[in-house]
Amino acid sequence: MKRTALSAVIAVVVVSSCGSAGEPSLPTSSPSSAVTLPTSSPSAAPSPVTYPPSAVRVVVNGVERPYGTAIAVDGVGGTKVSLTFPFSVERSSVDRWLPRMGSPSWVDDRTVNLTFAETEPNPGFKIPQIISTDGLSSIDLLIVALRYLPSLTLSVYSIDGATAPSGPRASGSWRVPGGPVFAISPEVSRVLFYPVIAGSDAAHVFDLATRTSMELKLPTDSAPYVAGSWLPDGRVLLIGNALWLGRPDKPLARVANLAQVQPLNAAPSPGGTYVAVAGAQAVWLFDLRDGSARVLPGSSGGCGRGFAWSQDEHLLAWIDCATLSVRVTDAVTNRIVRIIDGVANALSGLPTGDFIVTRDSGQQGEGARSLGVVYSFGGTEKERYLGYAWSISADGRYLLNIGSCCAGGPSSSLTDLGTPNAQPIGLPGIASWTADGRILVTSFSRS
Incomplete structure (x- = not known):
């Protein structure tokens, strides 16, 4: 009888110390200090830039003309106009405003040429807004004030x-x-x-x-x-x-x-x-x-x-x-x-x-x-x-x-x-x- 009681006591102690079955004990460690990783601040977005119309180079019949002045031509033999912009242009912002009778032709994203027949009645035109390919630059209201001499x-x-x-x-x-x-x-x-x-x-x-x-x-x-x-x-x-x-x-x-x-x-x-x-x-x-x-x-x-x-x-x-x-x-x-x-x-x-x-x-x-x-x-x-x-x-x-x-x-x-x-x-x-x-x-x- 004494042996049986002692065995029961030992069994209880073993079970108590081992925990319940199916719940294995996990090793524990002492908490460590928090580690701070270096971070970089986000870069500032480029600001939109609006250029004045005078930034466009206007060449008429091979001669550069100051912007803002009326350009008088005799029209004999036709009139050639070249526009060079200060940035790469989103062509769709320009094409719809260029006169078709001028037969517009792009040299690259910055330069477009037009040629007007000598009998074209009105070679002047204007472009309400010119936008760059990246959308960050623009020019508002470019006027090409071409007129004929009598x-x-x-x-x-x-x-x-x-x-x-x-x-x-x-x-x-x-x-x-x-x-x-x-x-x-x-x-x-x-x-x-x-x-x-x-x-x-x-x-x-x-x-x-x-x-x-x-x-x-x-x-x-x-x-x-x-x-x-x-x-x-x-x-x-x-x-x-x-x-x-x-x-x-x-x-x-x-x-x-x-x-x-x-x-x-x-x-x-x-x-x-x-x-x-x-x-x-x-x-x-x-x-x-x-x-x-x-x-x-x-x-x-x-x-x-x-x-x-x-x-x-x-x-x-x-x-x-x-x-x-x-x-x-x-x-x-x-x-x-x-x-x-x-x-x-x-x-x-x-x-x-x-x-x-x-x-x-x-x-x-x-x-x-x-x-x-x-x-x-x-x-x-x-x-x-x-x-x-x-x-x-x-x-x-x-x-x-x-x-x-x-x-x-x-x-x-x-x-x-x-x-x-x-x-x-x-x-x-x-x-x-x-x-x-x-x-x-x-x-x-x-x-």
């Missing part, structure tokens, strides 16, 4: 080109430096510029093929002029204090003194035999062969609202300034052969051999159009049109409605009279017919 843009269209399904296509276009008063030679190869204000540029001829200008040989006191034109044989006619006539490469001759005439307007006959001159007191007829002059009977002066010659040079239609009626005079006999009553505001000849008289249409307010009435030299009314000015092709099929009102600048339209309900085709400027039946469209850019 110049004339002229384009020639065939009928097929003007009526092309994709829109009018010119067969030739040019930009010519010069003032707003000009006359274009019948074959569209030269342009005569002449001053109508004293002190303006001298009269000169610009050759479209060679792109060169020739000043006319005239006395310095011959300017200004009220009219200038080309004759079919290539001679130039200028009307000022005298009647000047000659070839552009030779001194012009004084054919007649016009001091007593005080000219307001003039129109040569189709063959270059005569020139009609509207004076302050009367209408005069000058013979360009010998300089002889005569006053048209019954004429009064002071208005100079236009002339129309018959194709055979025998008849001249003009406006009597006292009654504003149209009178037709025989240039050979100097007799009035016909009078067309009614108030005439203007008068011009047509390639068909008829003439058109501008009258009041009765419309009023902005955009009001005039009434154009077509007459034969026999006095028969043939057609009526609404618009501002008109011309009809020699075959009578196409009508040019010339000029426009209000905003957007001058324009014209071409209508096929031989097609029922034909829609007018817009042309970008003042249109007229050439001697060979093409369409000439001109527009003027002021400085």
